[in-house]
Structures are given as C-alpha cells and as structure tokens.
Amino acid sequence: MEGVQGTIDEIGIPLASTTFVVVDLETTGGSPNAAEITEIGAVKVSGGEVLGEFGTLVRPSSPIPPFIAVLTGITDAMLADAPRVSAALPSFLEFARGSVLVAHNAPFDIGFLRAACDRIGIAWPSFQVLDTARLARRVLARDEAHDCKLSTLARLFRAGTTPNHRALADARATVDVLHGLLERLGNVGVHTVEELSLWQSTVTPAQRSKRHLAERIPAAPGVYIFSDGDGRTLYVGKSKNMRSRVRNYFTASETRTRMTEMIAVASSITGIECSTPLEAEVRELRLIAERKPRYNRRSRFPERGSWLKLTIEPFPRLSVVRKVSDDGAAYLGPFGSRRLAETAMTAVHEAIPIRQCTQRLSPNKPQSPCILAEMDRCGAPCSGNETMDEYAAHAEAVRAAFTADPGRIVQRILERIEALANRQRYEDAASHRDRLSTFIRTAIRCQRIGALAAVRQLVAARRLEVGGWEFHVIRHARLAAAGTSPPGADPRPYIDATVATAETVPAPPPPRAGGTAEEAECVLRWLETPGVRLVEVDGDWSFPVPSAAAYADIAAAGELDRSAAVPFGDRRGLRPSA
Structure with missing residues (x-):
C-alpha cells in the first residue's frame, strides 16, 4: 500500500519546532482596568534553545504603591527614564510575533497586555496562549507539588533561575518549568501544539x-x-x-x-x-x-409531521392527516405536531364558515343543523341551507389560503383580535394571534417548499473563495447530487458528470418535497446564499403573488409578542453553576 504524507493541518504543529515566547509582567496592582504595567520580561525559545530575550521597565502614569515596591523592588526612581507603555508594548509584540505565548497564570498577564493594547489603540494579535500553571495542575500529582506557584514548580524542575518578582527572571524560570512539563507530556503522547492545548x-x-x-x-x-x-x-x-x-x-x-x-x-x-x-x-x-x-x-422523527387537508367531498372539510396523497386535495404543512395542525385549523374555522363536523354529507339527504349554524359559524349545508355551489366558495377560499393568498383569513382574524383588545379581553386576543401566527408561518413554509418541489431538476453553482465552483443538482426539492470543480478549470464538464450520476427522484404529490421538509429548507437557504447562480431549470420555479409571504411581518410580530409575554421561558440560564 502506498503511503500518503499528511498535511501540517492534519498532523499538528510539532512542539520541537514551535517557537514559544514566555512572558511575565510586573504591575502596580491586580486589576488590568485599574492598574498598569511596570515591567515586561520575555524569553523566546524553540527546540529547547533560547533564541532571544526581551526586557524593559515601563513608566506608569501614577506612582507605584508602597507594598508593590517592597514586593518587586521596583521604585518610582527606577522608572523615571523608562518608556511609556505606548512605546514598550509595540516592541514586545514585534518580538513575540508568530509565536505561541506562554505565561504562568496566563489570564493575569494576557489580561494586562490586552488592556494596554486597548488603551493605546493597538489591535491585540491572535496569539495562541498556553498557561504553565494550568498545565501543571493537569500533569502533576498532589504529592509532587502541593501547589502550582511558580516558585514551587521552579524548585521541582530545578530551574536555573530563582523567581524573584522581576519580570525577566520570572520568565526565565517559567521557561525551565515549561520544558519540564513538556518532557512529562511527551511520555504520554503529547507531541503537538494542538495536543498541548487539549491538556490545559x-x-x-x-x-x-x-x-x-x-x-x-x-x-x-x-x-x-x-x-x-x-x-x-x-x-x-x-x-x-x-x-x-x-x-x-x-x-x-x-x-x-x-x-x-x-x-x-x-x-x-x-x-x-x-x-x-x-x-x-x-x-x-x-x-x-x-x-x-x-x-x-x-x-x-420527520415522519411524525402532521398535515392539514381539505378533503375531496361534495362538502369538503378540514382534516389532520399524517401523509400527503396524490388525490387532488389541498394540503398545508408539515406541522411539527398534531397540536400545531389543530391550532392552524382553528384559525381557518374562525375566518371561513367551512363545516367542522366529520360525517359525510350528501345534498340528497338533509340533516338537522348543529349549534354552529345558529352561531353563524357554519352555513349548514347538511340541512340544505347552502347549495353545493354556495359551499364551494368557502372551500375555494380555504384552498386559496393554502396555496396562494391567505388574506381573507388574516383580515378576519385581525379584525377579531382588534375587537377583543378593545373589550380588554387580551388573553383571548393573544390566543387568536398565536393561531394566526402558526397558520402564516406554516403557509409560507409550505408554499416555498411546494414551489421548489414542483421543479423536476434545478442545477445551481457558487464560486468558492479558494477558486473553483461548488454545485448541486436538486430534484423536486431533494438534493440529488453535489460536486466541486478545481480552480481554473471549466466547471461545465464536472457539472454534466454530476448530473448524469445524480439520484433519480420520483415526483411527489404536491406540495410535498422529494425529501423531508427540513432538507428542502436547507436547499432553499443555500439557493438564497449570495453568489449562487442558476445553471439550468427543468420546470417552472414560481411563487404565487400575492402569497403568504406578504404577511411574514404579522407572524414575526406575533412570535415576538408571545416570547416577550413568557418571562424565563428558557430556564437554562437559571441553572446554578459551580
């Protein structure tokens, strides 16, 4: 078997060839927002050898507190001729460019460096940072080191420099600690920078x-x-x-x-x-x-989705079903649950007087009307009060709301919401708002997917940032094939080969897609990505005008109102954290 050499990204950056810059700071206090840097010390190492050192005092804008002067031995007199941080920091960043930053208790030192960059208007470079204190807590057992202070670790690894709260001396001691930790980690298979990051x-x-x-x-x-x-x-x-x-x-x-x-x-x-x-x-x-x-x-469980169906009968009605059949009926969906389908069905019933009974009706066998007829919620075709032609107008209004413009439903429910709000029946108004929002959102989704599902084949392509093209073959809203062409090559032969080997997708009953609704939405999102170009379209990819999308702002406003009315609906942020 012929061997294949891996890329640097695949094998990681070897520690032996990585350049580390070990940095230590002395400051006037413990908070980068209130204190300033007084000294920067750094040592550049690679492969166990010291490549260079950087050390400078930094003159702060305020006097050094007495206890800091006693701790570090740095006095105001020593800093009288030192450069400001605006001059010292760029020099350090240039020294550390292209390396991995290492510090003992890195959040402290890196926090001060970043804060100083913000003050003088310099962008902080995207350094990879390693923390020797954190690594030590992962590598060393308690009986080896009772704590992970720099002085303790320097004694453990027999550092050549004793830490003394001066930046360059502490950086030199941290170099020896780093090398001691890397030696331990090498014995357990840590040989790259990426693996070292995992260990911290x-x-x-x-x-x-x-x-x-x-x-x-x-x-x-x-x-x-x-x-x-x-x-x-x-x-x-x-x-x-x-x-x-x-x-x-x-x-x-x-x-x-x-x-x-x-x-x-x-x-x-x-x-x-x-x-x-x-x-x-x-x-x-x-x-x-x-x-x-x-x-x-x-x-x-995409198969658990529900659909709202306008049945094929002399007097059609609405029914919640699991599947879409090729029977010429109008369908709306899929809904995530039966409850949502029933919510949308209620919205239709509130706006259009279509019958809600479930028995089959015949124009030749009149029956007694139910209470909905007395409430003017149904035209009572069961009793002969409405002829088949008169009732067909209601059924056609429902069909139009499913496949094109649901304006009649939207207008009537909005009028009812306004009337309820004027009577201060806000909870009832909110229920109507939620039903309308559910219906509009599902109608928008159904019409978008149904329009793409009607297309026998659509081929689209997008130019890649690295050159070349990515392209997809879409059949009845299902991804049938995908491919790419290399930079500088004519993409047409690659597209033709991909089309020839694409999956065969039978035409589904409308408005269902050849795949799942979620897959169709993924395809639609990609088609709407800037830069996507249509290569060929076999069929009509059209969208009704007006359509449910014209009322998207109503659905969005309803969703916003509903989320605002449920405080602490998402309780994940209330969990206690250690």
Whole structure:
C-alpha cells in the first residue's frame, strides 16, 4: 500500500519546532482596568534553545504603591527614564510575533497586555496562549507539588533561575518549568501544539482517554458518527472541518451534559467526507432520520409531521392527516405536531364558515343543523341551507389560503383580535394571534417548499473563495447530487458528470418535497446564499403573488409578542453553576 504524507493541518504543529515566547509582567496592582504595567520580561525559545530575550521597565502614569515596591523592588526612581507603555508594548509584540505565548497564570498577564493594547489603540494579535500553571495542575500529582506557584514548580524542575518578582527572571524560570512539563507530556503522547492545548483544558477522564478517536477523522467537510461498542449510532453531526469539530468534544469547550455522557459511551467515530457543506448538512438530516441516534434531539422523527387537508367531498372539510396523497386535495404543512395542525385549523374555522363536523354529507339527504349554524359559524349545508355551489366558495377560499393568498383569513382574524383588545379581553386576543401566527408561518413554509418541489431538476453553482465552483443538482426539492470543480478549470464538464450520476427522484404529490421538509429548507437557504447562480431549470420555479409571504411581518410580530409575554421561558440560564 502506498503511503500518503499528511498535511501540517492534519498532523499538528510539532512542539520541537514551535517557537514559544514566555512572558511575565510586573504591575502596580491586580486589576488590568485599574492598574498598569511596570515591567515586561520575555524569553523566546524553540527546540529547547533560547533564541532571544526581551526586557524593559515601563513608566506608569501614577506612582507605584508602597507594598508593590517592597514586593518587586521596583521604585518610582527606577522608572523615571523608562518608556511609556505606548512605546514598550509595540516592541514586545514585534518580538513575540508568530509565536505561541506562554505565561504562568496566563489570564493575569494576557489580561494586562490586552488592556494596554486597548488603551493605546493597538489591535491585540491572535496569539495562541498556553498557561504553565494550568498545565501543571493537569500533569502533576498532589504529592509532587502541593501547589502550582511558580516558585514551587521552579524548585521541582530545578530551574536555573530563582523567581524573584522581576519580570525577566520570572520568565526565565517559567521557561525551565515549561520544558519540564513538556518532557512529562511527551511520555504520554503529547507531541503537538494542538495536543498541548487539549491538556490545559478541564476535561473529564473519559474525554481525555478517548481524544485519540478524533485523529483518524479527515480535516474536510462532512458528517461524523459516534458509535458505541455494539455499533449502534449514538450521535450524528456535521462540520466544514470534521477533525477540528470532533476534537472539541474532548476539550473544556464542550459543556453539554448529554455530550459528556455520550463520550463516555462512545467507542468509535466515523467520518464521511462530503463534497460541499450543503451535502454534509443534508446527509446529517438523512442519517438522523434513518438511525434515530439517542443523543440527537432534533430531526429524529420527520415522519411524525402532521398535515392539514381539505378533503375531496361534495362538502369538503378540514382534516389532520399524517401523509400527503396524490388525490387532488389541498394540503398545508408539515406541522411539527398534531397540536400545531389543530391550532392552524382553528384559525381557518374562525375566518371561513367551512363545516367542522366529520360525517359525510350528501345534498340528497338533509340533516338537522348543529349549534354552529345558529352561531353563524357554519352555513349548514347538511340541512340544505347552502347549495353545493354556495359551499364551494368557502372551500375555494380555504384552498386559496393554502396555496396562494391567505388574506381573507388574516383580515378576519385581525379584525377579531382588534375587537377583543378593545373589550380588554387580551388573553383571548393573544390566543387568536398565536393561531394566526402558526397558520402564516406554516403557509409560507409550505408554499416555498411546494414551489421548489414542483421543479423536476434545478442545477445551481457558487464560486468558492479558494477558486473553483461548488454545485448541486436538486430534484423536486431533494438534493440529488453535489460536486466541486478545481480552480481554473471549466466547471461545465464536472457539472454534466454530476448530473448524469445524480439520484433519480420520483415526483411527489404536491406540495410535498422529494425529501423531508427540513432538507428542502436547507436547499432553499443555500439557493438564497449570495453568489449562487442558476445553471439550468427543468420546470417552472414560481411563487404565487400575492402569497403568504406578504404577511411574514404579522407572524414575526406575533412570535415576538408571545416570547416577550413568557418571562424565563428558557430556564437554562437559571441553572446554578459551580
């Protein structure tokens, strides 16, 4: 088998060739917002050798407090001819450029450096920072070092310089501590800067012991799958860079309890490369729907969606159904739950006097009307008060609201909301507002997806920042194929080859898409991305005018009002933290 040399991004930056700048500061106090820097000391090292040193006193704008002078030995007289921080700091940043910053209790030193940059109007460079105190707490046992003070660690690692609260001397001592820690970490397989960053994070033993699982994941866009020892899928995710994303599960940045639990159970990770981020997003949805991983919370049961159907009868009515059939009926959906479908159905019933009874009616067999007829909520076609033609006008209004303009429903419910508000029946008005908002949002979604689902084939492309093109073949709102072309090449042959091998998607009954509604929404979001160009369209991609989208602001306002009326609806921020 022929070997393949990995890239630097894949194997990480070796510690032996990394340039570290170990920095230490002396200050007039403990807060970067109230105190100033009085001394900067730094040592540049690489491969265990000292490449250079930087040291300077810094003259603050106020006198040094007496206890600070006693601690550090730095007096106001020593700083009389020292440069201001506006001159000293740029020199230090130039000295440290392109290196990894190291400090003992790094938040203190880096906090002062960043604050000083803000004061003098200099942008803080994006340094990678390592903290020797934090690393020591991960590496050393309690019986080796009773604390992680610099003086304690300097004695443990037999540093050549004794810390004395002067910046350059303390930086030299920190260099020896850093080298001692790196020697310990090398024995446990830490050989790159990326691996060193993991060790300074607060992670559980399970996370740390399994971080090697991420090393075989390619650094490419795609889908990653966590599995347990029996091969059962635990979690499915996606990323533009799978290796980088998967590594985060083994660091302190992963704070979700269920993910920590999942890592403890997982025994393997599989990466599936995808041509484009959209393909990865769609494949993630399909895998979640197919395998239903226990640790994925959303998209697991797309088949549980509900639809609102206008039945095909002499006197049509509304019904909540699970599937869309090719029967010529009008459908609205999908709704996330039956409750939401019934909410939208109530909105229609409030605006249009379509019958709410469930029995089949015949114009030749009159029946006694129900109480809704007495309340003028129904024209009572069951008793013969409305003919089939008269009732058909109501059914056509519902069909138009589903497929085109729901203006009649919107106008009538808004009038009712205003009347209720004028009578100070605000809770009833809010209920009507929520029903209308649910109906409008679903109608917008249904019409958008239905318009794309009617297109037999659509091919679109977008130029990549690195050159070349990404393109997708979309059939009936389902992603049928994805591909890319290299920089400088004619994309047409690549597009033709991708179209020729694309998945065959049968035409679904309208307004349903060839895939799930979530997949269709992903495709629509990508098509609306700036820079996307249509290559070819087989069919009519059209949108009704006017449509439900004309009332999007009403739905948004209703959603905003509802969220504002429920204080502390999301209680995650109220959980106590350690």
